[in-house]
Amino acid sequence: MVKLDEQLAGIADLPRADLRRRWVNLTGRTAPKLSKKMLRMALGYEIQAKALGGLSANARRQLEGPALASPRAIPLAPGMRLVREWHGTAHVVTIDEARQIHWNGKTWKSLSEIARVITGTRWSGPAFFGLKTRKAAA
Numbered sequence: 001m002v003k004l005d006e007q008l009a010g011i012a013d014l015p016r017a018d019l020r021r022r023w024v025n026l027t028g029r030t031a032p033k034l035s036k037k038m039l040r041m042a043l044g045y046e047i048q049a050k051a052l053g054g055l056s057a058n059a060r061r062q063l064e065g066p067a068l069a070s071p072r073a074i075p076l077a078p079g080m081r082l083v084r085e086w087h088g089t090a091h092v093v094t095i096d097e098a099r100q101i102h103w104n105g106k107t108w109k110s111l112s113e114i115a116r117v118i119t120g121t122r123w124s125g126p127a128f129f130g131l132k133t134r135k136a137a138a
Contacts, residue, residue: 004051038085073126082129
């Protein structure tokens with residue numbers, strides 16, 4: 001059996017068509033319409049999930065929860081790494097131990113500030129980076 005590290009390394013330079021084929025073979029589902037870079041990251045996640053067991057039951061329940069409840073933001077925590085693809089470019093934001101926000105070699109006051117620079121329009125930073133969750137309806 002091929003080691004996990006070898007499987008992940010094996011997708012590093014695959015062309016898009018091969019990534020899509022690997023996705024279908026691994027998941028049994030049609031490959032998502034993503035950039036080559038994001039498809040590689042998603043495939044890497046699926047390979048790891050298959051090898052290591054995937055999400056916990058609690059995490060799955062949270063993801064499958066009610067979609068119509070009011071949103072709330074997940075708080076920023078030290079060590080967080082947020083990734084968002086925008087027009088084919090993956091933007092990576094990190095949160096350091098002092099809860100400072102870093103992107104593109106600079107420290108920023110808020111995620112919304114970064115989202116505004118990336119998109120050129122006003123965005124909720126937590127929504128842009130996928131930190132808005134839905135709380136259960138009462």
